[in-house]
Amino acid sequence: MDYKPNEIEAKWREYWVKNDTYKVSNESDRPKYYVLNMFPYPSGSGLHVGHPLGYIASDIYARYKRLSGFNVLNPMGYDAFGLPAEQYAVTMGVHPAVSTDQNIKRFREQMDNISFSFDWSREVKTCEPKYYKWTQWIFLQLYGHYFDNEQQKSLPIEDLVARFEQEGNSKVNAANSNDEDFSAAAWKAMTTKEQSDVLMNYRLAYRKVSTVNWCEELGTVLANDEVKDGVSERGGYPVVQKPVLQWSLRTTAYAERFLNGLDNVDWSDSLKTQQRNWIGKSQGASIVFQMAETSSTIEVFTTRPDTIFGATYMVLAPEHELVAQITSAEQKGAVEDYLTYVNSRSERDRMADVKTVTGAFTGAYAINPFTNERIPIWISEYVLAGYGTGAIMAVPSDDDRDKRFAEKFGLPIIDVVDKTDYPGATLQDKLGKMINSGFMNGMEVPEAIQAAIERIEEMGIGTGKVNYKLRDANYSRQRYWGEPIPITYDKDGVEHPMDIKDLPLVLPTLDDFKPTADGKAPLARKTDWVNLPNGHVRETDTMPGFAGSSWYFLRYMDPDNEDAFVSEKAVKYWESVDLYIGGAEHAVGHLMYSRFWHKFLYDKGLVPTDEPFKKLVNQGMIQGVIEYMYMNKEKVNGFSHFICAKKIKEKGADGFTRIPVNVNFIQEYGSPDSYLNINSIKQFIDWRPEYKDAIFECGKGTYHKGEFTPNSDATDTHLLTESEVGKMGKRYYNAVNPDDIIAQYGADCFRMYEMFLGPLEQAKPWDTKGIEGVSKFLRKLWSLFYTETDLIITEEKATKEEMKVLHTAIKKVAQDIERLSFNTCVSAFMVCVNDLRKLKCHKKEVLEQLAILIAPFAPHIAEEFWHILGNEGSVNLVSYPVADEKWLKEDSISYPICINGKKRAVAHFSPDAPKDEMEKTAIGMDVIQKWLEGKSVKKVIVVPKRMVNIVAK
């Protein structure tokens, strides 16, 4: 009987649904285990073979854990708010809710095809009011709290108000955006509006002026990825930074806890490093410099306060607010010229050449507080407005950039650190002995840093300070398709949170999704919604994409709860995510925001853990081969002109641009010699009619308007394309749909092949041809049960050898699943099946165990076997086999006998043979004696079960 995956798979899929096989209860005596996938944004192009990789891996793990006695939560849902649906709405007029719904249906069908063990009754969609009610609720909690730096935790804003009333804010050490001191009396004297503004500076969700990418020509605000090189990606119009009052989250408050938390989670080093980079903690001091001629001061941040004696000049960022104020009359022209130059340079220019030293002298001087020297103040674009205070004390002796700057502009350089004891040490190493530094002379750098900070604090000109690169997160989007922000404003502009009992604030329906002409979000059009009877107006910005995804993993625990975002009972049971699998592109954004929300909820006692994701694995991207054609940037005689990639190699790609071609037209797809023949050129023209009159210059002739003009007597030709391994996706016309693969090979085969491609975390190109091997393996496995015509299972007792083959596989597979090394599991299955076939083993005793063993990987065929063998119920609900060492023991082990590490002979010993006997036998062997002629044995190393090594000279 042949293996017919499609028949078997359809049958069991239906069975599992009918029997609620994957339903998970929050009540169980089994230990819990929570496996999570990063939920997808349901895009219009559906899933390609790259998307399910992580889902399959986590599904295998979830199934394995379930079979190993755990109550496993393995849910799935949709990150359903987002920009693409909104853009689609703008261009096609389809409401985002409608297109999102369609896309979700499509995703669901594709996922169902792969038979994941998701408990779909727990599905969440972030765009549904019953879900985003709680996103809004958490937002209001953030709004209602501030962060106490001393306790390092969030506290209710009412506590802060109470303190203000008692003692003002001078003793309050809290994360804030504006730390102006006021007394209790002053607080009480403030108007409501003033008080609300003060509190806003402390709230974890707060409002401040921040900039948006405003594009006048498009009349809209653009997301960062819609802006390329300072112009809009669409249309290439200029984009400016426009200040707007927007909501932000005070993520910076948790910077220290973000860092500390990383020590307690099982994430990859690369991921942790990325997060640490992002947080960017640096320790140092902030120092105030007095200006020489005026009373103005300049505050700088430095990680090396010890080098202050070497600070021979200062540099301000060109955007620094003092620049205009302090520039002298003589230098005005130079400074203005320089500012013009800086403004002409895009962000990209600035980043591209970091070696060019530019700057201008302001004509002003400051006083170095330690040397009391007058030091000139310069401006230069190497100092960034957005980091620290936007000003530096320049120490040219110990900082490369300062040094290059000083050399170019002839500024003095004073050596302050003697690094002769530490050759090769860099600034970051903080090594050396202080010289030319007054009271610090002779100190080692770390000691000097401490001493400098102490002196700075004594002098009252600064303090030791920790600086972070991490910025607060912008929480406002001038978009429609997101969660409405449940805040209204009264006539004075004082904000009012909505009453919790009135949540959710449902996103009203619109028919025009474009932003308004003055850049307000689309919701501003809905005036009857915006303007409330009590005179309040609603916030019209919506929440960003990360809002709904920052806590969705908690909702899965208790998805239908109408009284809380999750019940205390459910969250106590499931705690947090044990294993999280997802793409590396979310390494900072999503993970940082989730950690922020989670830590906040933890402070409120609403979740039992400080970190949301115990173990996290990034699956590697499945890549596709992208095929490019070369097109002349200039038209030739008014026609588009394509040229063979081979000719490009000869004459270079100048003046040509690459356009991706639908890979279905390509001959020898993926090979270095991939090409289009005349037939494929015709397909290409049908696909892109705008090129129907284009000239195709091929190797052996030219194709134009349906005519092929050969150079010689050729009848066909190759227009070579360039192949490149890259992303798989719609825009490269190289996406492979899992549905197609499954239709041909079955879901079991697809699942195993995805795993077989390589280690989970590694990127690897998709190659449909390779799937044949896995398909062959499944047929071989099938042939252990069936001949062409009959079932051939026997009840015979298994031999020792057969049990050894089985238990070797059990041991290897269980071990490798634990390590998430699924590719080696597939390999182990192949070895096992081949060995059983060699032994002609068709015994139930062995095959039944094998069926369970393979069930996490290939659930359908496993279920089929399970029932063929006469069992009731689902193979998913039994116990996973455990390797029994008694079958793995060897009677005799073969040992390599080495001389000086090189294998010279082989000997067999029983596993418990004594060392000295093995040693004697080994040396006594004829072959070994021959090798030892003329040498004396210095030492013999016997490693049990491994080898014998004779050291001879």
Added chain:
RNA sequence: GCCUUAGUAGCUAACUGGAAACGCGCUUGACUUAGGAUCAAGAGAUUGUGGGUUCGAAUCCCACCUGAGGCACCA
């Protein structure tokens, strides 16, 4: 420039320092009108390069080269 990560046969790849395994693919033969499937046999590696530690290195250390990802005038 800095950080992370990986270089082993055409592809994939090894729990701990101990015989360079296994699988896919490939080649040849058998069976077949042919293909597929199956069976039998076989070839294919100086483990990126150069040092070091060790009785012994793919594995540990150092330097370099190459690929991937991230950060980037971060004071």
